[in-house]
Amino acid sequence: MAASEIPKAYDPKLVEDKWYADWLAKGHFTANPQSSKPPYSIVIPPPNVTGVLTMGHVLNNTLQDILARRKRMQGYEVLWLPGTDHAGIATQTVVEKTLRKQGVIKHRDDLGREKFLEKVWEWKEKHGGIIIQQLKKLGCSCDWTRERFTMDAGYSEAVLRTFVDLYMKGYIYRGKRMVNWDPTGRTALSDEEVIMTETQGHLWHIRYADEIIVATTRPETMLGDEAVAVHPDDTRYRHLVGKKITLPLRNKQIPVIADAAVDPKFGTGCVKVTPAHDVADYEMALRHKLPFTVVIGPDGIMTAEAGEDFEDLDRLECREAVVEALTQAGLLVKVEDYTHNVGYSERTNVPIEPYLSEQWFLRYPQVPRSTDTVDSGEIKFYPERWQKTYTHWMKNIRDWCISRQLWWGHRIPVWYCIGDDACRLECKQPIVSTETPTVCPHCGSKNVRQDEDVLDTWFSSWLWPFATMDDATRKKFYPTTDLVTGPDIIFFWVARMIMAGYEYTNEKPFANVYFTGIIRDAQGRKMSKSLGNSPDPLDLVSRYGADGLRFGLMLIAPQGQDILFDEKRCEVGRNFMNKLWNAARFIQMQKPGRTDYNAHDLKILFEMNDAITKVSAALHDYRFNEAAKELYDFVWGDFCDWYIEASKVAPNVAVLNDVFNVILRLLHPFAPFITEELWRGDGTIQFAPWPVTREVPGATAALATQVDELYELISAGRQLRNDYGIEPKQPLTFAIKPTADEDFFRSELASLKMFLNAADVALDRNYQPAGLAPSLVTKAATIFMVGAVDVEQERQRLTKQLADINKQLAVTEAKLANANFVQRAAPIAVERERDKLATLREQSENIQALLVKLV
């Protein structure tokens, strides 16, 4: 195609979908377990099946795609295994809310379990594919032939098998415990699903008896009080221990008990004890054998036990009613403002209720081994500091409440014999089995009923690295290599996967874990739907291109730091892609020219090697932003600003193509679409080898320095032009007075003319301007602009330059005058200072000589 036919601006729309379809059709992402190549594998953190792509997903999956694509180029057999999570509570909540909005139901009970689940599956079929399509738009090179869902038949079996196995091993047990209860979701939650939030509340001081005043943040719970506790050594109350007092509002006799859990220094030293609605009180009640009176129901509504004045009130309404009643009775001593931490449900955002109920719990397997593996670096965390967080959690690990009072999820594989006349004692044992029992194995009754609860979503997610793979795949690709995820799910997911991995595969599930930052908006707020501050990534893709979005994001994604996202970042990415596009246009416009290597060719080849080294090292260490930055600087600065410009004198097309080919390969993991589009090598760029440095005779650091000095001289010439307000298009005459190597500058006369837009450039070691000429002194030469001059302005600029130089000179002289420095510093550092001193002295003298002539 002729160059003129290539559009001036890069349009991702014409490129991206075309290539993605091509890659899919050719099966480039499909991992082959029979391959002889070394394996590289990542499993995707499965997004919620009904979710839509967020900026967090974009970040996370771009990183994974970069890793996967680079490994393909490095000759690995790559498996990036994708899929989605059923996300029990999140999905159920969304579907239920939607049905309610549509007026179909008021509560899921209106439909019943089966009908409701049908609706959820319908929803899943309809919306389940969206996020997958979005990942494809981003360019993610997942092996879609292996896409999994946590409620796929095979996967579900693995989940149930795990449950049964852990039950048989004694890790899973059922018990009546105090759990975190979400009254809106009407389900138990794990500790990790509770978010502690500092909340402005009150401390109500209530007179329970003449000598007893208690303080509480939750007056409504007093309706369920069964005691007042004091510290055993507290002499103020010792005489009351064992006595009974009357619980206000309930007219109930409750004892005064002594318990060491009471802090005598807090408040009055008296604590009300509500066994059924407070964790600490629950423990105390067990010790003192107090009854558990439930006054708040599972829906957050007060029960009949709360008394007829309060029954059927919402817990928060009841709080006001109790305070009112106490005030009327004159028992409210005082009210203080009080800031304390309140647990909120992560999902429904309502205050958690400690609630006594029958639940299933898991005592974690493989805890010591899983702790050590991260401590010892067998599994590596990036950034390393997350190790501490992980270890701390593992060392204080507590049993996991795994049952949820939901419908959407893996139903617990446990049946109970409801029994009939033939029932025996053994029938009270739950029947735990992966097979649905038709009769009770003990009494033969057909009246068996399955546990109503489902398992916590994470109880399926923790099997993800291996339960997603068939035997052949597992053999080749497990344990996986890298995991990329957010630190917010280090306990929910990462820690649990490690434990499950050891328990069920006897191997670590992954070798490295890269923790991303959290994406925030420009003001530093977490992105959320309710704030409306989360941009739609697909909208960004359509406006900036997937490559632009990806690259812009990578530039600002430092390891383990939160990311303040601003749409401007995408512009940077898009502009960069456009720059690349136009570099390609320039190259295609060139006719074959020189075949020798001039200084500019050697310089760019030297910088290219440097870029290959730096980008490779950065990616090896998961320093994605540094790799992106290096590429940006190399392409825009070294290649476009200098090398392409220099090529305008006389191009070496082979070098242009060579360097550009390397650029495309280095850039491909970041920007898969445009690099494929511009690729002129064999086949797809996806399997083109990752660039390695190669020695080019003459492409040395010394040569690079020499060319840098040339560029410095050019910048000085441009500065003169700018300072004197001479338009860029007006040709000028310059004179150059080199301090040393005249030959080099002589060989660069053509490029100097081109870069400076000079009609003529004179080169003379003994140059003396005829009249006055504006000049600047650089390391390798002094440059004069022949033509108009303003004596006063020239005096000022030279004086300023001299002051700068002399300042540095003074610092350098002082350093070298310091005997300690000369003796103790590294010889190379001293040498550097001596060189610098010589250069600065020469520059200083040159400027002084020029100033003398101005007078």
Added chain:
RNA sequence: GGGCGGUUAGCUCAGUUGGCUAGAGCGCUUCCUUGACAUGGAAGAGGUCACAGGUUCAAGUCCUGUACCGCCCACCA
């Protein structure tokens, strides 16, 4: 209460194992639509590297402390 981050230009951030004049993008100023690119080019202004000590020939970088911001963990009602 414990732990972990952060504090560098107007804004957002880079800055390897201490070592040349502390960098980038955006924003700002001046000039420029010259055949790769105005999603661009050239030049420029702008910083006591939060503060106080310490180690060192040398500190943005290492150590100690302080202040402020943010996050995580923790059953004082």
